[in-house]
Amino acid sequence: MGSIVDPAEVFLEMGLSASVSEEERAITLGAITKAEGAVKRFLGYDPVQRLRTEFYPMQDYSSNYQGGVWEASDTQAFFRRTIEEATSELLVRHIPIRALPAIDLRIDIDARSGTRAGSFAAETLRVEGEDYWPNYDQSDSDGSGFCSDGMFRSFGLWPTEAGSVRIIYTAGYTNEEMHGQDASVDASPIYDAVMNESRRLVEKAFVRMKTVRGFLAGPITSESLGDYSYSADGSLAAKLYGDAKDLMDASKMALESFVNMGWRLAS
Numbered sequence: 001m002g003s004i005v006d007p008a009e010v011f012l013e014m015g016l017s018a019s020v021s022e023e024e025r026a027i028t029l030g031a032i033t034k035a036e037g038a039v040k041r042f043l044g045y046d047p048v049q050r051l052r053t054e055f056y057p058m059q060d061y062s063s064n065y066q067g068g069v070w071e072a073s074d075t076q077a078f079f080r081r082t083i084e085e086a087t088s089e090l091l092v093r094h095i096p097i098r099a100l101p102a103i104d105l106r107i108d109i110d111a112r113s114g115t116r117a118g119s120f121a122a123e124t125l126r127v128e129g130e131d132y133w134p135n136y137d138q139s140d141s142d143g144s145g146f147c148s149d150g151m152f153r154s155f156g157l158w159p160t161e162a163g164s165v166r167i168i169y170t171a172g173y174t175n176e177e178m179h180g181q182d183a184s185v186d187a188s189p190i191y192d193a194v195m196n197e198s199r200r201l202v203e204k205a206f207v208r209m210k211t212v213r214g215f216l217a218g219p220i221t222s223e224s225l226g227d228y229s230y231s232a233d234g235s236l237a238a239k240l241y242g243d244a245k246d247l248m249d250a251s252k253m254a255l256e257s258f259v260n261m262g263w264r265l266a267s
Contacts, residue, residue, distance in 0.1 A: 004036050004048060004178060004194045013199060027205050028198070035197035038247050039190065044260045045094045047190050050171030052094050052232060055113040056165040090152040091262045097134045099145030103167040108173035113163030114207070119165050130164060141184040150260055189254040197251055
């Protein structure tokens with residue numbers, strides 16, 4: 001699933017499924033893109049299920065405390081700082097975390113976000129359930145772990161050097177969950193918000209168009225009386241959407257329970 005809402009679903013909702021012009025299609029696609037962008041900004045993440053590769057922490061921590069411990073790998077020894085800000089909890093950006101496919105989590109203090117040659121080698125792999133565990137709070141319809149708060153807990157403190165932790169994990173909702181067709185997880189409010197916002201933007205564009213034997217898409221650029229004529233320019237369609245950076249209050253209320261609150265408060 002590449003996007004939250006399919007253009008054909010918007011056409012069907014608006015009664016345009018029988019015949020859609022190229023201009024109407026272009027305007028609708030643009031509206032969906034803007035609506036999905038607004039929803040993702042409000043949530044703070046992309047809710048579509050995908051495999052993610054991310055490096056943590058995303059910034060260096062500063063502290064006057066100079067404590068630490070020496071650790072060693074097969075090839076080198078290094079001093080790991082244990083500053084006051086160190087914690088046993090690590091929040092990731094995308095939620096919900098899915099147990100399957102298996103999570104690949106590695107810790108390499110001198111990895112430099114994977115830019116150092118040989119970083120995140122096989123021996124840096126950590127074992128789920130022994131070294132760390134996602135804060136699973138339920139199971140999905142396949143019986144796999146489902147972590148809605150995006151939190152990884154550790155037996156010990158997470159390192160504080162930026163880019164020393166690499167996590168490859170799957171997060172987000174399936175197409176069935178988005179459409180309210182899953183027995184365990186209902187993410188349909190996200191789909192509904194994108195659909196409603198997409199329709200709003202399309203209708204805002206169409207309200208400035210003339211209807212001649214049905215919809216004739218494209219902003220009117222010229223018009224004359226007498227022998228009626230007009231011209232339409234689909235390339236100007238983006239100007240018809242108006243300000244799409246914000247969402248309707250109803251959409252915000254529907255999305256509130258899906259916001260990654262831990263990430264929002266930490267950022």
